[in-house]
Amino acid sequence: xxxxxxxxxSASSPLGxxxxxxxxxxxxxxxxxxxxxxxxxSTILFKDSNFAKYSVFFNLINNxxxxxxxxxxLTVVLITGSIxxxxxxxxxxxxxxxxxxxxxxxxxxAIWAIPISLLIGVAFGIxxxxxxxxxxxxxxxxxxxGLFFARGMISVINPKxxxxxxxxxxxxxxxxxxxxxxxxxxxxxxxxxxYLTPAAITAIxxxxxxxxxxxxxxxxxxxxxxxxxxxxxxxxGVNVKRIKFMAHxxxxxxxGIGGLLYTLFAPSGNPQNGYGYEIDAISSxxxxxxxxxxxxxxxxxxxxxxxxxxxIERVVPLLGIVDASWPRIISSAFLFVFIVLQSLFASxxxxxSFKPVLPQWMRFNLKKKN
Amino acid sequence: xxxxxxxxxxxxxxxxxxxxxKLLNNRLIFSLLVLMVVVVxxxxxxPNFFEITMTNGLLSGYIPNxxxxxxxxxxVTMGMTLVIAASGGVDLSVGPIMAIAASFxxxxxxxxxxxxxxxxxxxxxxxxxxxxxxALCGAFNGFLVSRLKIQPMIATLILFxxxxxxxxxxTHGQTIYIMNPTYKWLGVQIPGIPIRTTILVSIAxxxxxxxxxxxxxxxxxxxxxxxxxxxxxxxxxxxxxxxxMAFVICGILAxxxxxxxxxxxxxxxxxxxxxxxxxxxxLAVALGGNNLGGGKFSIAGSVIGAYTIQAITTTLYxxxxxxxxxxxxxxxxxxxxxxxSSEVFKEKVNRLFRHITKKNVPVxxxxxxxx
Numbered sequence: 009x010x011x012x013x014x015x016x017x018s019a020s021s022p023l024g025x026x027x028x029x030x031x032x033x034x035x036x037x038x039x040x041x042x043x044x045x046x047x048x049x050s051t052i053l054f055k056d057s058n059f060a061k062y063s064v065f066f067n068l069i070n071n072x073x074x075x076x077x078x079x080x081x082l083t084v085v086l087i088t089g090s091i092x093x094x095x096x097x098x099x100x101x102x103x104x105x106x107x108x109x110x111x112x113x114x115x116x117x118a119i120w121a122i123p124i125s126l127l128i129g130v131a132f133g134i135x136x137x138x139x140x141x142x143x144x145x146x147x148x149x150x151x152x153x154g155l156f157f158a159r160g161m162i163s164v165i166n167p168k169x170x171x172x173x174x175x176x177x178x179x180x181x182x183x184x185x186x187x188x189x190x191x192x193x194x195x196x197x198x199x200x201x202x203y204l205t206p207a208a209i210t211a212i213x214x215x216x217x218x219x220x221x222x223x224x225x226x227x228x229x230x231x232x233x234x235x236x237x238x239x240x241x242x243x244x245g246v247n248v249k250r251i252k253f254m255a256h257x258x259x260x261x262x263x264g265i266g267g268l269l270y271t272l273f274a275p276s277g278n279p280q281n282g283y284g285y286e287i288d289a290i291s292s293x294x295x296x297x298x299x300x301x302x303x304x305x306x307x308x309x310x311x312x313x314x315x316x317x318x319x320i321e322r323v324v325p326l327l328g329i330v331d332a333s334w335p336r337i338i339s340s341a342f343l344f345v346f347i348v349l350q351s352l353f354a355s356x357x358x359x360x361s362f363k364p365v366l367p368q369w370m371r372f373n374l375k376k377k378n
Numbered sequence: 379x380x381x382x383x384x385x386x387x388x389x390x391x392x393x394x395x396x397x398x399x400k401l402l403n404n405r406l407i408f409s410l411l412v413l414m415v416v417v418v419x420x421x422x423x424x425p426n427f428f429e430i431t432m433t434n435g436l437l438s439g440y441i442p443n444x445x446x447x448x449x450x451x452x453x454v455t456m457g458m459t460l461v462i463a464a465s466g467g468v469d470l471s472v473g474p475i476m477a478i479a480a481s482f483x484x485x486x487x488x489x490x491x492x493x494x495x496x497x498x499x500x501x502x503x504x505x506x507x508x509x510x511x512x513a514l515c516g517a518f519n520g521f522l523v524s525r526l527k528i529q530p531m532i533a534t535l536i537l538f539x540x541x542x543x544x545x546x547x548x549t550h551g552q553t554i555y556i557m558n559p560t561y562k563w564l565g566v567q568i569p570g571i572p573i574r575t576t577i578l579v580s581i582a583x584x585x586x587x588x589x590x591x592x593x594x595x596x597x598x599x600x601x602x603x604x605x606x607x608x609x610x611x612x613x614x615x616x617x618x619x620x621x622x623m624a625f626v627i628c629g630i631l632a633x634x635x636x637x638x639x640x641x642x643x644x645x646x647x648x649x650x651x652x653x654x655x656x657x658x659x660x661l662a663v664a665l666g667g668n669n670l671g672g673g674k675f676s677i678a679g680s681v682i683g684a685y686t687i688q689a690i691t692t693t694l695y696x697x698x699x700x701x702x703x704x705x706x707x708x709x710x711x712x713x714x715x716x717x718x719s720s721e722v723f724k725e726k727v728n729r730l731f732r733h734i735t736k737k738n739v740p741v742x743x744x745x746x747x748x749x
Contacts, residue, residue, distance in 0.1 A: 091531075139713070143722050146670055148468065148531065152657055153709040153716075160705030167702060279702060287539050290532075300532055331551060333543030340540035344522075347533065351526045 035297030036309045038349065043312050046319055054326045062190040062202035070204060072318040073211035074099065074273055076311060077266030078289035079296070080218050081259035083310045086293055088255040089235040089302025090140060090147040093286045094154030095263040098132050100282030101158040101165075102267025107277025108166050110174035118177035122268065129264020130257060132158065137256030141249045147256075155286070163279050170277040180206055181275045207269040214265060218307045231255055236303030291343040292317050299350055316342065406679055408715045409665040409686050416689040424696065437572050448688035449580035451658055452681060453635040456587045457628030458659040459668060459680040464600045464624035465523055466672025467530025468660050474541020475515045475629055476636030476652035481548040483508030483637055484646035487561065488554050495557035505564075509633045515541070516629015520622035530625075538656070545648035554646040565642025576638055583634065588677050600624060604672035661712055662687050667719070 051059040058064050069076075078095045085092045102125045109116050109124070136154050140147045172178065184203040191201040204212075222228035230251045233241040238248050270282065296313025298305030317339055324335045420440065421427045430439040454472050461469045486507050489498035497504075515537055522533035568575055591597030602610040603617040610617050635655075640646045664670055665686055666679030690711060694704050717723055 139717065143717060143720055145716055145720050149660075149664055149670065149716055150713070152660065153713045155709075156657070156705035156712075157709035160703050160707070160709065163700065163702035164706055167700065284539075287535065290535065291539070294532070300529055331546070333546050333551075337540045337543045340536045343539070344536045347522070347528050347536075348526055351528050 032297065032304050032306055032309075035299070035304070035350070036306055036312075039295060039297050039309050039312045039316070039346075043316050043319070046316065046323070050319070050323050050326070054323070057326055058192075061192045061200060062187070063192070063200050066187070066190075066202045066204055066208075068315055068318040068322070069211070070208045071273070071321075072314050073205065073207040074266045074270035075285065075288055075292060075317065076211045076314045077214060077262045077269055078285055079292035079310045079314050080215065080307055081262030081266070082286075082289045082293045083296070083298050083305050083307060084218075084222075084231060084255050084262070085147075085259045086290075086298045086300060087231050087235045087302060087305050088252050089238070090252060090255065091290075092136065092147065092151045092154075092256060092259045092263075093290075094132060094136065094151040094158055095259065095266065095289055096282045096285030096287070097155045097158035097162070098129055098260070098263040098282070099267040099270050099285055100279075101162050102128050102264055103271040103274070103281045104162045104165055104170070104277040104279070106177075106268070106271045107170040107172050107275075110172045110177050111170050111277075112173045118174045118180070121177060121271070125268040125271075126261060126264045129260045129262070129267065131260070132263065133257035133260020136260065137253040140256055141252035162281075166277060167279060169279070172271070172275040172277070177272075178275060181272045185209060205272070207272040210265070211269060214262070215307060215311055222307055227251070227254065232303055234302075288317060288339075291339060294350070295342055295346050300347075406667045406676075406682060408719050409667060409679070409683055412665075412711065412715060413682065413686045413689055416686070416693050420689075420693055420696070432572065435569075435572060436567055436574060442574065442577070444685070444688055444692050445577045445580075446574045447692060448685055449576040450635045450639050450652070451655065451662060451688055452580045452684045453583045453631050453638065454652070454655055454659045455662045455666075455680045455684045456583055456677065457631035458656075459663050459666075459675050459677060460587075460591075460600060460624045461530065461628045462660075462663055462668060462670055463604045463672055463675035464621050465530045466604060466670075467523070467534075468656070468670070469519060469534045469625065469628050469632075470531060470656050471515065471519060471534040471537035471541055472628065472632040472635075472659060473652035473655045474537055474545065475512050475632040476639060476655065477542055477545035477646075477648040478515055478548065479508040479512040479633035479636040480640035480646045480651055481508075481545040481554075481648055482511040484554040484556060484640065485548055487556055487558070490550075492552050493555040493557060495559075497558055501560060505637060508637050509630055512629045512633025512636065513626055514629075516626040516632070517622070519629065520625030523625060524618040524621040542648055545651075549646055549648055553648075556640075556644055556646070561641055562644055563641070565638050565640070565644075576642060579634070579638055583631065584677065584681060587631075591677060596620075596623070601674055605674070658687055659684075661708075665712070665715060 047059065047065075050057075078099065081095055082092060105128060106121045106125060110118055110121065132154055136147075136150050139145050139150045172181075183206050185206065186201045186203045191199045194200050222231065230241070230246045233244065233246055234248050234251045234255075241251075242248050267282070271277075274281070292313035293305065293310050294300065294313070295316055296305070296309035296311070298310065320339050320342070321335045324338055424440060427440045430437055430442060432438070454476075458469055458472065461467070483504045486499045486504035487497050487501070488494055491498075519530070519534050519537060522528045522536070523530050526533075564575055564579070566575060571578070591600075599610070599615055599620050602613075603615060603620045607617045610620075632652075636651055639651055660670075662683035663680050664683070666676060666681070666683030668675045668679055668683075687708075690708060691704060694707055695701075699707065
C-alpha cells in the first residue's frame, strides 16, 4: 500500500449494509449462540460427563489447538477470496519432520523443532502465494498440488510411524498450566483444576495477535478490502497481488504453527497425520461465519467454529454412537446448515432474489453474470 | 483460456502471432507433450511396450494395462468435465459417491451377509439401485448449487466429508465380499470377450457423453451457462436445470465408476473405493486444457488429460516409486504443466522472445486472441 492517507475500509460486505447488523455480526451471533445452546444442552443432557466443569470446557481448546491455527490460516485466505487446501498435509509433514528429527537416533535439540516447523509452513506459503497471486493460477489447483506434494513428502521422509522420544519435547507436550480459581471438587474430595497445555496457550496468543492484526493494522483491513471488492481495493491503492501473496504466506505460517501444535498434541510422526484436516479447517471457518465469497469473517468467529467442531466430537460418542464416522456426518450437517444460511444472507440484500455466492477466484464472468 | 484471479483484469496485450506463441496457445500442447515424453520414456525403458499377449483369454500387456487402469478415472473425468463447464466449480464428492453407489449395490446383492456368492436380489436391480443412489447424491449437490447458489466446491464438500461415513453406514461398517463370479463381469471380464470390461465401459461412457454433448443441445447449453449464466437465461435457457443436470450426470457417472471399481476387486470397501480420485479427475480436466472457470470444454482434452495422469502414475510405479511417494512427482509435474500453460507465463515468454529478436510490435494490435 502506497497511499499515505489512512483509508477506512468496512469489514462488512456491501450486501449487509442495508440492514442494521452487518453480515459479519449476524453470522458471528448465530455461531456464538449455537455454541452456547449446544454446550448448555449437553450440560443438561449428559450430567455424568461433567460439561459443567471448567476443565472439560478448557479441554475443548486443548484438544483442538492445532485446528484453531489451521482454521485461522484459512480464515485469512478465505477473507481475501482465495483458498488453501494444503494445510492438512503441511500439518502432517511438519509432524513427520519433527518426529524424524527427534527420534531416538539423532541428538538434535527440541528447540530446533520450532524454527523448522515455521520454515516449512512459510516455504509452502511463499511458493503457493507466488503461484496464486503473481502467476495468477487458480488457488484450488495450486494448493491441491501443495497437498499432493506435502502428502508425498511425508512418505519420502519416512513411510513408517515414528514415536518421539526427546525428553524436552515430551515435557512440552505433557506440560499443563493450571488456571487458578477455576476448579471443581471431585466426589472424592480432590480438586479438578482447569488447565491449558502450552499448545493451547500458544494458540490463544496467536488468536489474540490475529484479532489485533485483522482489526487494527493496515494489512488486516486490506485483506477485507481485497476480498470484498478487488477492483475498488486496487483503485484505493491497495497492492492486491501483494496482499493476496501475504495472506497465503500467513496461512502457511499458521499451518506450520498448527503442525507444531499438532505434534505437541500427538507426539509421533505418522504418514496418516493431518489427513483431511483442511476440510475440518474450512468447515470451522465457515461455521465461524467466514463468507466463502470473501471479505467477511472474524478470527473470533473461527474460534467458535473450532469449539463447535470440538464439542461435536465430544458429544457424539455420548449419544451412544460408537462408530467414529458419525461426528463427521454431524459436522457436515452443521456445515450444510451454515452454508445455506450464508446463501440466504447473501440473497437477503437483494430483495427476495437469490444471488450467487461465489468467491473471487471462481467468479469467472462476474460482470456478465450479475 | 483465462486462468486469472481477477475477473476485471484485461488480458495481457497480445503480441503478434509467432510460431512459438501459436504453439504455446494450444491448450492441449503441454498435456500432449507430457504424454509423449512418458510414452517415449516407456518405449526406451521397456522394450516390450507394444507387446500384447493373450493370457487367460484376456489381452494383456503394457498398453491394455494403462487403458484398464485409466478407465475409472476417465468415467469420473467425463462427469467432472460437465460439472466444471456448467458451474465453474468442481465436484469434490465423486469418490464418496462411488463408495455410496457400490455400497447400495453390495447391500442389495449380499443382503445382510458379509461374504456370500448367492445374490439376494437380481443383479440388474442392484446395479440400478446403486446408480439411483449415485444420482440422488448428484441431485443433492445439484440442488445446493443450482437452487441455493452455493459455490460447488463447498456444496460438494458436505458429501465429501460425510459420504464415506454414509457408505460405511449402508454396509454396516464392514467390507462386503461378493463372491458370485458374475459380479466380476463389469470390472474384469465377460466370458468370451478378450478385452477387459472396464476398457469397454469407459469407451462406451465416452461415446455416450460425446453423443449427448454433440447430438443433443446439452453441450451447447452447458457451455453457454458456464460462459455467461444470465445471458443464457435471457435467451431462454433454464440455467438452474442445466447446472442441476450436470451434477446429476456427474453423480451417475461416478456411480458407474464405483460399480466398475468394486466389481474389479469383488468387494465393497467404503473406505478405499475411489480414494482421492476427485483430485485426479480435477487435474485431468485441467490438464486437458479445459478452463476450470467454466464455459468451453473439450471431452477429448479431458480424455487425454486422464490418460496423461494414468500414464504418469503407471510409469512412476514401473520406476519403483511407492504409491505414497507418487504424489510428490505428480504435484511437481502438474505445477509445471499448469504454470507453463498460464497466461502470465506465456506473456513472460513472449516478452523474452521479443527481447531476443528485438522486434517491436504494436501493443494491442494484430491480436489473434480467440478465447
